[in-house]
Amino acid sequence: MFRYRIQYSKRGSACYISHLDLIRALERAFRRAGLPIAFSEGFNPHPRFSFAAPLPVGVEGLAEVLEVEMKEPVDHQVLAERLNGALPPGLVVLEVADVPDNAPSPMAVLTGAGYIVHLDEDDLPGPLPAEAVRHFLSQEKIQVTRKGKDDKEKVRDIRPGILKLNVLSQVNGLTIQLDLKTGSTMNVRPEEAVDAFFRYTGMSIDKADLQIIRSGLF
């Protein structure tokens, strides 16, 4: 088998494709591109894809990561070009690299993700108090509640998961840059962090107003 790491972006109307639908969309794109993708064995063969982290519906991704296995070796350039010719609008391959056979899955090495979150002027509840970010981050604990799978509310401390939070711009609203822990040990969602930040300043926002872009994975 030949493993390739594909960095791609998912923007515009493609951000409304859910993770499961994305797998289907990619499988079809590989078929249209005539690329020799490898399939799993068994009754219901599925393509050998492995993702770093699923992107939530409605969030754009600038540099997402996917690893694929091929039955035959394919030139990086050829792979990128053929796939780009077959991907639905909004999905674009940026880079292709080899992956050694014994490399761990992209999910296993993932520790964090960077986000850019924008809130329109109309949706901004008020001006940010001075030093709000510094004070917010100086807290020892930042508690948020999240509904678990059993529908029970659970209180968690997300402070250790917020690696970076700063205001990028206050033009036409507010733009925040965030680095958050992502992966199996700790997983913080951008809307959670931003919501907690606004609550800390005494203001409340509607999470659905947040325009979220995942700028990268690390």
Place this chain on the structure above:
Amino acid sequence: MEKQLEKILRRVQKPGRYSGGEWNMVRKDWHSMCVKMAFAFPDVYEVGMSHLGLQILYGMVNDREDALLERVFAPWPDMEEQLRKTGLPLTSLESRRPLRDFDIIGFTLQYELSFTNILNMLDLAGIPLRSADRKGGNYPLVVAGGPCSFNPEPMADFIDVFVIGEGEDALNDLLDAYLASRRSSEGWEDLLLRLAGFDGIYVPVLYRVEYNDDRTIKALTSGSEGVPALVHKRVVTDMDAAFFPTRMVVPAIETVHDRAMLEVQRGCTRGCRFCQAGVIYRPVREKEPETLLRHAGELLGSTGWGEISLTSLSTSDYSRVSSLISELIKRHGPAGVNVSLPSLRVDAFSVDLAKEVQKVRRSSLTFAPEAGTQRLRDVINKGVTEDNLMDAVGAAFSAGWQSIKLYFMIGLPTETDDDIRGIANLARRVLDKGRMLVRVKGRLKVTVSVSSFVPKSHTAFQWEPQNSMAELKRKQLLLRDLLRSRGLVFKWHDTRSSFLEAVLSRGDRRLAGAIEAAWRNGARFDGWSEFFDLGKWLKAFESTGIDPEGYAYRRYQYDDVLPWDHIGAGVSKKYLVREHRRSLEGAITPDCRGGQCPGCGLCATLEVKPYLAGGETVVPIPDTIQ
């Protein structure tokens, strides 16, 4: 507006339903198109995108240089709420234009229970519901086609123009006529008159209905010259030459049938007496295997779908089905493409076909004997015997299937409790057969799925009343008790929605007020059990003075004027009368595919012939029945 729409999309369950951007989507330059049409599907995206007709018309119109066709689906209630809250109009997927900006809006009428969604979509588009309120010509022309337009009357007040019959035959004519009318700056009335001159185009406002005191219809007449008293359906005469979309739009989110569709033939000649599709898609027209293989290759290449289904009303009837399947598997199997068959006949041959195409033997096979006794199967002209069924299920169990679904109808004309007991007996025999043949008995399952008979226009049973809801319920309960047993699963349809379906499918123009009132009461997605609420409809009927039972339960006389008598499905009324009489005698009528024409009158009327790719075209005889 674009930005506001994005904001809304973050607040609904499945934004992919409204975002567009699918592979093979066609986005044309808005301003350079002479005629802009929206194809409006009055159900949710996942249902609409599974519909072959949409893909055909989409490809066909967008292939024209002077026209564009964009899609719009019924917004799910969460989306409707957002649209109403923000005041945003309903927009198309392709260019996100408000529906009002289009020249023509074409609705497809696939099932009666989507009627309220049509009103809802017009309302969300800011378009007056009634044709009479749009006649200034400042609004798009509202067109409707599809099976339910064979009785268009309940929707006649809302729709400007109905297309009767096959859209790919009629739509180009309609667009051309529209353009010609525009070029000569005709007014609204002239446009309608011009359109009414075409075969298959019915303009309800040009017809007058008079009623008798007993609420039946006295006469339905066309007032003006050039407006035909009987509107003949449109039929594609050469299926191989007809447009077929090999660049289908590949949905972005999972849909009901998320696969390539290859229509192998149109029409079914088996002549089941309850079946409307069997009449309105007559005569049978098979496609040549070469055409199909070429289309399949192009289709798979352009879409990347990993499955291709051979669609038609009864695919195993296609005369070259076996060789087609093996050739498809030979050509596309190595690339991991599966072939599937959605509809199966009750016989061992069909099981062989299923064996051929289904790699996964775990899913269930469905058979439709429709009735529990031979007597009743003869009444409905089902043309299968218990032996056929036992052979078929035997073959299925032996081939490794552990789960069988049997599909029946209750409330059929002349049905007695013996026929109900017959269903249970048949199911038990199937289960016993399974016990003999299936090794892992634990997984053995026979599902009995029962729907209620709805009398449909243009069928031999169009004069028959529907069973009352109470009677249907009683039969369901009787059957439920008879089917209580390990390995048997019983499923039934809500009798209330079958009742409404009967009212709407046998209705006339007087229902318009009730449909509108039901919509105002909040009726939406009536075909979805999670939303269906008969209460809203009963209130609507009451407030508009409509007696729904009169529509569902009336037994028409042969000489009654039926609400759909001015719509010509090609099959003659004399033939239907004869078929109805024969049904009561339990006399079966053979399939005209076999070469014996029972004289339904269609071939002579429409000047088309049944066409079989195997070459055995039957010779139609003229309609000689008195």
